[in-house]
Amino acid sequence: MRFQAPESLSEQIAQHIGQRIIVRDLKPGQRVQELKVAGELNVSRGSVREALLILERRHLVEIFPRRGAVVSELTPDSVDALYDIYIDLLCMLGRKVLERWSGPELGGVMSQVKELQAVIDALNSNAPDAAEQVIDAGFGVMRYAYRLIENPFLEETLENFRPAISRTYYVALEHFRTEIEETATFFRHLADAAINGNSDLLEQVIQEFGEHQRKQVLSILTEENA
Known part of the structure; x- marks a missing residue:
C-alpha cells in the first residue's frame, strides 16, 4: 500500500501557475509577480515564493536577482x-x-x-x-x-x-x-x-x-x- 501525502499549499500554487504557463496564459519572458499572485489566491508571499522555486526546478520559470521570476523561454x-x-x-x-x-x-x-x-x-x-x-x-x-x-x-x-x-x-x-x-x-x-x-x-x-x-x-x- 502507498500513502500519498496531501499536496502542500506551495505545490497547489505551483500547479496553478504552471497550468497558466502551459496554456500560454502566461507567456515566455513575462514576469510572475509574487505580490499579485498572493493577492489573487489569498495566500502568503512566502508560499508563492516556494511555488516559484518548484516551477524553477520544473524549468517553467527562471528566477533572477532583483527581477524575480520570469516565464522561461521555449528555445x-x-x-x-x-x-x-x-x-x-x-x-x-x-x-x-x-x-x-x-x-x-x-x-x-x-x-x-x-x-x-x-x-x-x-x-x-x-x-x-x-x-x-x-x-x-x-x-x-x-x-x-x-x-x-x-x-x-x-x-x-x-x-x-x-x-x-x-x-x-x-x-x-x-x-x-x-x-x-x-x-x-x-x-x-x-x-x-x-x-x-x-x-x-x-x-x-x-x-x-x-x-x-x-x-x-x-x-x-x-x-x-x-
Whole structure:
C-alpha cells in the first residue's frame, strides 16, 4: 500500500501557475509577480515564493536577482534537450511494463486507450480546452503504467517532466489540430505493441511519435521567431 501525502499549499500554487504557463496564459519572458499572485489566491508571499522555486526546478520559470521570476523561454535547444531524455524515459517505462506483465494482463492498457479515444471523440476540436483534455487523458495512460511497474523513482522522474512536456505538447496541439487524432493513433499503436509483447515495436512507436512531436514544436518555434 502507498500513502500519498496531501499536496502542500506551495505545490497547489505551483500547479496553478504552471497550468497558466502551459496554456500560454502566461507567456515566455513575462514576469510572475509574487505580490499579485498572493493577492489573487489569498495566500502568503512566502508560499508563492516556494511555488516559484518548484516551477524553477520544473524549468517553467527562471528566477533572477532583483527581477524575480520570469516565464522561461521555449528555445530549440531546450526543446531538443527535453525530448532527448523524455523519449528515452518513455521507452524505459514501456520496457519495464513488458518485463513484468504479459499480453492478457495488459488489458487495462487498452481500456485506458479506449477512454482516451472516448475523450477525443466527444471533443469539439475548436473547444478552448480541447488540448488540455487530450493532454490529461494521455497522461492517464502513463499513470496506469506507473501502477504496473511500481518504480517510484521512474514515476517521480517522469512526473517532474510532465509540466515541461505538456507545455510543448500544448503548443503543437494549438497549432496543428490534426495532432489530436495523431495522439489517439499513437496510443492505439502503443497498446497493440504492448498487448502483443513486442518491445521493439513499442520502442519504435514511442520514438517515432516523440520525434514527430519534436519536429512539430521546432517548426512552430522557427515560425514564431522568424
